Amino acid sequence: MVAASTAAADPDALPSWNDGPAKSAIMEFVQATTDKSSPKFVPPAERIATFDQDGTLWVSHPMYAQVVYCLDRVPAVVKSKPELAKVEPFKTVLSGNREAIAKLSMDDLFKILAATLTGMSVEEFRAEAKKWLDTARHPRWKRLHTELTYLPMQELLKYLRANGYKTWIVTGGGQDFVRIYSEQVYGIPPEQVVGTAAGTKYGYDKNGKPFLTKEPKLLLNDNDAGKPEGIHLMIGRRPYAAFGNSTGDRQMLEYTKAGDGARLAMLLLHDDSEREYAYGPAQGLPDTKVGAFTQALYDEAKKQGWVVISIKKDWARIFAFDN
Amino acid sequence: MVAASTAAADPDALPSWNDGPAKSAIMEFVQATTDKSSPKFVPPAERIATFDQDGTLWVSHPMYAQVVYCLDRVPAVVKSKPELAKVEPFKTVLSGNREAIAKLSMDDLFKILAATLTGMSVEEFRAEAKKWLDTARHPRWKRLHTELTYLPMQELLKYLRANGYKTWIVTGGGQDFVRIYSEQVYGIPPEQVVGTAAGTKYGYDKNGKPFLTKEPKLLLNDNDAGKPEGIHLMIGRRPYAAFGNSTGDRQMLEYTKAGDGARLAMLLLHDDSEREYAYGPAQGLPDTKVGAFTQALYDEAKKQGWVVISIKKDWARIFAFDN
Numbered sequence: 001m002v003a004a005s006t007a008a009a010d011p012d013a014l015p016s017w018n019d020g021p022a023k024s025a026i027m028e029f030v031q032a033t034t035d036k037s038s039p040k041f042v043p044p045a046e047r048i049a050t051f052d053q054d055g056t057l058w059v060s061h062p063m064y065a066q067v068v069y070c071l072d073r074v075p076a077v078v079k080s081k082p083e084l085a086k087v088e089p090f091k092t093v094l095s096g097n098r099e100a101i102a103k104l105s106m107d108d109l110f111k112i113l114a115a116t117l118t119g120m121s122v123e124e125f126r127a128e129a130k131k132w133l134d135t136a137r138h139p140r141w142k143r144l145h146t147e148l149t150y151l152p153m154q155e156l157l158k159y160l161r162a163n164g165y166k167t168w169i170v171t172g173g174g175q176d177f178v179r180i181y182s183e184q185v186y187g188i189p190p191e192q193v194v195g196t197a198a199g200t201k202y203g204y205d206k207n208g209k210p211f212l213t214k215e216p217k218l219l220l221n222d223n224d225a226g227k228p229e230g231i232h233l234m235i236g237r238r239p240y241a242a243f244g245n246s247t248g249d250r251q252m253l254e255y256t257k258a259g260d261g262a263r264l265a266m267l268l269l270h271d272d273s274e275r276e277y278a279y280g281p282a283q284g285l286p287d288t289k290v291g292a293f294t295q296a297l298y299d300e301a302k303k304q305g306w307v308v309i310s311i312k313k314d315w316a317r318i319f320a321f322d323n
Numbered sequence: 324m325v326a327a328s329t330a331a332a333d334p335d336a337l338p339s340w341n342d343g344p345a346k347s348a349i350m351e352f353v354q355a356t357t358d359k360s361s362p363k364f365v366p367p368a369e370r371i372a373t374f375d376q377d378g379t380l381w382v383s384h385p386m387y388a389q390v391v392y393c394l395d396r397v398p399a400v401v402k403s404k405p406e407l408a409k410v411e412p413f414k415t416v417l418s419g420n421r422e423a424i425a426k427l428s429m430d431d432l433f434k435i436l437a438a439t440l441t442g443m444s445v446e447e448f449r450a451e452a453k454k455w456l457d458t459a460r461h462p463r464w465k466r467l468h469t470e471l472t473y474l475p476m477q478e479l480l481k482y483l484r485a486n487g488y489k490t491w492i493v494t495g496g497g498q499d500f501v502r503i504y505s506e507q508v509y510g511i512p513p514e515q516v517v518g519t520a521a522g523t524k525y526g527y528d529k530n531g532k533p534f535l536t537k538e539p540k541l542l543l544n545d546n547d548a549g550k551p552e553g554i555h556l557m558i559g560r561r562p563y564a565a566f567g568n569s570t571g572d573r574q575m576l577e578y579t580k581a582g583d584g585a586r587l588a589m590l591l592l593h594d595d596s597e598r599e600y601a602y603g604p605a606q607g608l609p610d611t612k613v614g615a616f617t618q619a620l621y622d623e624a625k626k627q628g629w630v631v632i633s634i635k636k637d638w639a640r641i642f643a644f645d646n
Contacts, residue, residue: 045512122555166514179559187370190559191489200555202548210577212555219542219556225525232445232523232535233542234557236502236513251525254533309569 008034013159016152016317022266025307026156027094029264032129033240034163040262042240044164049241050194050252051157051229052179053171056245056268057186059138059148061277066173067109069132071101073116084115114176114198114216122176122200122212130180143321146185151322152315153243157186160241168239170231171195172223172248176214194224194234227252240264247292253306265306269293272312275322331357339475339640345589346637348630349479352587356563357486363585365563367487372564373517373554373575376479376494376501379568379591380509382461382471384600386425389496390432391563392455394424396439407438436497437521437539445499445535446524453503462626466644469508474645475638476566482511483564491562493554494518494572495546517557519545550575563587576629588629592616595635598645637639 007013008031016026017023033042054060074093077084082111084090089108092100104112117125138148146248157167169188171178182188182279199217204210222230228251231239245268270293271278280293303306311318330336340346356365377383382442397416400407407413412431415423427435437589440448461471474548480490492503492511498518505511522540527533545553565572565579568591576588593616594601603616624631634641 045506048514175556183368191371191557193559197556200552202578204550209575210551210581212551212578228525228533228535229523232391233498233520234514236499236516251533255525255535258533 007162010159010162013162014152014155016155017316018314018316019313022307022309025264025266026159026206029241029262030160030163031061032262033142042261043048046237046240047160047163047165048089048235048237048239049160049165050168050170050235050239050243051153052227052244052246052249052252052257053169053195054173056243056249056271057149057153057169058145059141059150059276061270061279062139065136065145068136068303069129069177069243070109070112070116072132072136074112075127077116081115090115105287110218112230115176117198117214120214122214125176125214126180129177133181141319145154146181147321148319149185150315151317151320153319154186156243157188161187168231168235169193169195170227170242170252172221172224172227175220175222177242194220194230196220223248225251226253231255242266245270245293247294247297250297250300254304257304257306265301265304266309267293267297267306268309269298269311271310272315272318275318277313330485333482333485337475337577338477339638341637341639343637344500345630345632348587348589349482352564352585353483353486355585365584369563370483370486370488370559371491371558371560371562372483372488373491373562373566373579374476375492375550375567375569375572375575376492376518377496378567378593379572380472380476380480380492381468382473382599384593384602385462387496388459388468389500391459392452392500393435393439394453395433395459396451397435398514401438404438413438433541433564440497440521440537442537445537448499448537449503452500456504463641469504470644471642472508473638474640474643477509477643479566480511484510488564489515491515491517491554491558493545493550493565493575495544496552498543498545514523517543517545517553519543519549536537546571548574553580565589566591568593568616570620573620573623576624577627580627580629587633588624588627590616590620590624590629591632592621592634594633595638595641598641599634 014023032038032040035041051057054064066129071093074090078090078094085094089104089111133146137143138145141148166220167188169178169182173195175197178195179193182190182193197220199219200212200214201215202210202212206209220226220230238259239256241264242252243266244253257263257265270276337346346557354362355361358364362472374380377387394416397413400415401413408417412434414426456469460466461468464471491509492501492505496518498516498520500517501518502513505513520543522538522542523535524538525533525535543549544552561582562579564587567587568575580586580588593599596629
């Protein structure tokens with residue numbers, strides 16, 4: 001008990017966070033749920049914290065990393081299936097017209113995703129995507145996507161784990177994609193990643209060796225209501241803490257907050273155009289397709305007692321490479 | 324390293340196992356994969372062991388516990404939907420004719436399952452099923468099903484965990500059902516249970532409070548090829564050790580054994596008619612629908628190097644309540 005309380009109260013746990021309501025809310029939540037004498041004590045086995053990834057743990061602007069990956073894969077896909085070159089949305093992608101590409105719908109992206117992934121074995125996919133992750137760089141920082149994680153969130157992951165919380169990623173992104181780097185980048189093992197998931201098909205190669213092939217059948221669309229549904233499917237317990245940044249996280253935050261006892265729901269507001277990005281109607285700025293943060297979401301946060309994290313005000317540092 | 328080797332070689336780790344090839348195979352596997360100087364060393368993060376449940380961790384004869392649960396629920400379901408009383412398979416279940424009930428097909432059971440579960444919130448289901456588990460008794464031992472776990476397998480779970488293995492249940496049974504008692508009965512948390520899973524639907528009650536309802540849509544049939552597919556979906560890593568007892572576990576054992584390095588695949592043979600049950604063509608006995616152990620499965624075990632566990636020869640004690 002003493003050890004837990006000490007870890008909860010550790011003043012050095014969140015060095016990249018400025019003092020303020022966000023940091024206080026985190027520390028109060030952890031103290032209340034880990035101190036055995038607290039009426040809100042949560043047994044270690046039930047300490048589940050879920051994190052959205054894109055825009056919550058790492059940069060998602062100007063485009064989701066996985067979308068860029070899929071777009072980058074299109075030429076290779078078209079090479080093996082030339083008939084796709086004349087068909088939308090592949091035609092637009094091949095045109096290189098950035099404005100037109102930015103306007104592709106989620107349906108278009110699903111089509112591209114299915115075409116770029118289907119028929120690969122899970123090992124081929126892993127090797128292929130890893131190669132991309134090891135080389136593709138963000139247009140603004142010219143760094144690997146895996147370097148563009150938010151330092152304050154990395155500290156938060158470690159702080160929660162030091163206090164007995166099991167940290168999970170619950171992402172709208174592809175489960176198999178995020179699992180490739182989750183352990184190395186966040187210290188989160190693949191089995192603690194819930195994401196949008198397609199089926200696989202078990203079969204045998206010509207030597208009788210079994211393998212799994214990626215299938216176009218969508219099993220879980222881990223966005224919106226799909227997030228609590230995915231949490232039930234993959235974790236089977238309601239989280240005590242959840243972190244998101246967009247309308248796709250709304251239901252996860254609602255579901256978390258609706259549980260008994262102390263529950264922490266936090267919503268990251270991208271309001272720092274200088275050090276990162278600022279967008280969304282909540283700031284009188286245009287909404288974007290990437291991580292939509294609407295006025296309605298902001299209003300719900302206020303009404304439901306979700307804590308808004310302002311990048312501008314709450315984070316002293318954003319990236320590990322910042323000075 | 325010393326600690327790991329000591330735990331691996333602990334002569335008191337498996338007291339209910341007789342000395343023999345099965346016990347030796349387990350201890351050699353654990354030593355080879357946990358000793359840092361071994362060429363087959365496996366990093367702790369990758370130590371995954373998967374266990375079938377029915378017939379592997381607990382008694383599945385004469386009928387799967389969950390099937391009994393569903394049959395027991397039928398009168399209540401028919402009470403709320405009287406039109407079902409005249410429709411198969413409900414008519415047969417209500418007849419009480421044990422012979423006819425035993426002949427119901429898997430399709431019939433799925434229909435009953437869907438009818439008995441659908442439309443309940445996940446919390447209602449949990450409370451309802453828990454009530455049944457706390458009272459329903461096995462016809463032979465007159466004990467709760469949760470008491471009918473195999474002591475040698477309980478020791479094996481603990482031994483593997485003491486050596487850094489994460490133990491998972493990968494069951495053809497209902498994921499939500501097994502998760503209710505997995506932690507209490509096996510020390511396996513709900514998030515480490517993979518099972519046959521239906522979808523849920525997120526919605527709000529009249530006070531705006533969100534909840535999840537069980538849906539009739541099958542997401543994962545966690546039998547046969549569904550086991551490795553479920554392992555990929557829920558764990559995302561290939562197991563190093565897998566344990567099963569029937570044709571439904573075949574693909575999980577194949578998939579496990581096909582990995583690189585040391586892999587342990589074990590098949591439990593029910594060959595003790597006196598202390599438990601004996602069935603299956605491999606023993607010249609009639610096959611049963613419950614946990615089919617065919618000659619072909621036995622032949623594959625020999626060919627692929629899966630280790631067969633004989634209840635009669637390898638287990639000194641079967642249940643914790645045995646003298």
